[in-house]
Amino acid sequence: MSSHKHHEHLERIKEAIKNSKELTEEEKSNTLKHIEEWIIEDKAAGTLYEELIQLTEKIEPILAELGLI
DSSP: OOHHHHHHHHHHHHHHHHHOSSSOHHHHHHHHHHHHHHHHHHHHHHHHHHHHHHHHHHHHHHHHHTTOO
């Protein structure tokens, strides 16, 4: 699942939690805090992935020149 799709799912889950009649306000608050942490982690993973892709593009020719790939 792409990072963007994952983020969309988390946003939909957040809305469902906010609208839940079964959860107490404290449970909603705690759950939303966890989801916010997941969103931050998701963004960080996406950023790391993009940086690694850029780094790979620069290192790949060097590794090929050395006969390592």
